[in-house]
Amino acid sequence: MMAGGLARLSPTFSNGPGLQKPLDPLNAVANTIDTILTPNPCVAETFPSLSLLGAEFLSIEASLFTNYSGWIPAGWRFSQPSVNIHDVTFCNITVSYTHPGHGDVVNVETWLPTDEWNGRLQAVGGGGWRAGRFILSYAGMAGAIADGYATVTTDAGLGNAEGPMPWALISPGNSNLYALQDLGSQTLNDEAIIAKHLIKSYYGREQSYSYWNGCSQGGRQGTTLAQRYPAAYDGIIAAAPAVNWAGVFISTMWPKVYMDVTGQYPQSCELDELTALAVPACDGLDGVEDGIIADTSGCKRIFDPFTYVGSRFYCPSAGRSINLTLAAAAVANAMWTGPVTAENETTYLHGLEMGTDLTKGALTSCDENGECTGVPNPAVKLLMGYFIDKEPDLSTTKISFKGLERAFRSFKQQFDSFLASDDPDLTPFRDSGGKMITFHGLVSSQWLICPFAKLANDNITRTDRL
Structure with missing residues (x-):
């Protein structure tokens, strides 16, 4: 079964029998017996008792992906070099849930490497009006998987909408405040909690460190996490953060x-x-x-x-x-x-x-x-x-x-209370041991974010000296 997100990357990634080495008959029999005797942990039953305050879980799906190969350019990873992916196997878990009374359906997609997990979690952010689960998010996740990370993304309940037009208003004159809350902050903390629960259930132990990696919208998500949920991640890369939406x-x-x-x-x-x-x-x-x-x-x-x-x-x-x-x-x-x-x-x-x-x-x-x-x-x-x-x-x-x-x-x-992330006081994040890197090119194509990101950085630096 091919998950929707991976299907969208089919022009970039390839997986097929040509990448597998042929097996001799004796090895084939041995591998078959081993497969029968070894339980497959990449099933929904491996992840019981999901718990999240304020949420009701609707479904959980788990699928094993093998021979996952491809190449991710550095420009699609924002803060990391290009990477070749070769014959990676991972468990893809998609969790769907709702916040009762909000009328939303949020989808969190987590990829867990079956071999050589480095013991760490790297969540990836969105871009534009997308919270995640789109082409750039999947590229970031593929790169993370290649480097041995467990990785996660969320659609914040907005589905595949490329802009706010389908969800910004519940009716003429009335903003969809629950959708803004989901995009702005709430689902970001949900995502971290869910991913960590899945990791512990799958590997039998917690991650040693957890990181956030995002640019633009993903950068704003990173600064929001540092400000509102300082214990969610140990480290944050918030590139070109859109901190001041107004x-x-x-x-x-x-x-x-x-x-x-x-x-x-x-x-x-x-x-x-x-x-x-x-x-x-x-x-x-x-x-x-x-x-x-x-x-x-x-x-x-x-x-x-x-x-x-x-x-x-x-x-x-x-x-x-x-x-x-x-x-x-x-x-x-x-x-x-x-x-x-x-x-x-x-x-x-x-x-x-x-x-x-x-x-x-x-x-x-x-x-x-x-x-x-x-x-x-x-x-x-x-x-x-x-x-x-x-x-x-x-x-x-x-x-x-x-x-x-x-x-x-x-x-x-x-809308600042929903979408802005320019609070200069990062004391709780610092005190929790968190570290954050943020940067922006002076002549970047995201030409309007730079002056506001620079102003936010100056304010943070000034506040930290008080």
């Missing part, structure tokens, strides 16, 4: 709102040109000229995009040289500065780091004459329709500066 949402919307309000729509090549100009101007601020802006704060102080208005450069998309426009300088400056209030233009959120690709946020469509219009930003409809207005079909996509600020405060007031 900030990420509003900053995603900010470039389009700014362009619409001011009526300025630059060509994407102009924004690329300003980024290219900023790199040599700021490269040496950290004392090393390596083509990277390391001192992004210092760069914002010295680099003025308006001084380049009118300068000539070659625009690949236009196929000719053009003059850099005031609109391009204004939009770039707004993105680096961050959202501002309508009254006095005071910045209330951090802008992008210098060197980041600006074109991902300021999407425009331009004709052959270089006249541009704004491209609809799906984040605007998502945030306003499903979280602020809570009426997707009627929600507006035309937002003023004041409207954006109100949306920011509304999202924080309503």
Whole structure:
């Protein structure tokens, strides 16, 4: 029987008889007798008496996978090198449960290596709006299995939904708070408890150490675990953690709102040109000229995009040289500065780091004459329709500066307790012996998470010194 999650990885992984060595008849008979006499622990009956406060268990399925082989690139593991998987055998246990009264069905999938278990658990996180049990989670689990770990993932009760549209509202005007609670925190602790119970039942002993490994959504899950469930894991890798969802949402919307309000729509090549100009101007601020802006704060102080208005450069998309426009300088400056209030233009959120690709946020469509219009930003409809207005079909996509600020405060007031993980006090996690590594690339494709992750790290460092 092939589990659903593994089936989705079939293009990447292979398993087949060609990977097995042929057996001579005597060995075949001996192996058959040994199989008959040796109980198979990879059955549901091996995992009795699952207990979890606030949960009711619905089912447990166990399947043995053999000859599991493949290759996982480093980019799919976030914090670990690429790995070749060859002829791995493991027990796949899927536990389904509900929180009575919540109307949810949560699925936790655990893989337990049958041979050479290293005595440790490595849980893997999700990405985007997925809590887990999707292609990147399974890649992380495959890598963990190859390294000898027991490993686990959860769908947080959200199934295969790639975004919040199917579950964010229980009806127009009413948020699905139980689903937000499941995604935000509760199922993360559930997952750790269930995985540890399965490990003890299967191996007859507890894991020596347990770790969490995640990026983006998985990074947010990691920081949430450190803040809310400090004893769940001994170590946490929280890469590119989306700790401030309100900030990420509003900053995603900010470039389009700014362009619409001011009526300025630059060509994407102009924004690329300003980024290219900023790199040599700021490269040496950290004392090393390596083509990277390391001192992004210092760069914002010295680099003025308006001084380049009118300068000539070659625009690949236009196929000719053009003059850099005031609109391009204004939009770039707004993105680096961050959202501002309508009254006095005071910045209330951090802008992008210098060197980041600006074109991902300021999407425009331009004709052959270089006249541009704004491209609809799906984040605007998502945030306003499903979280602020809570009426997707009627929600507006035309937002003023004041409207954006109100949306920011509304999202924080309503949903920070579910989704934010920016509490700087990690004292309980530290006191429990926990260790955490978190990092983010300055010009990562997850371009809006970096400034908020950096701010959270600064706050944690400051709090730890008190």
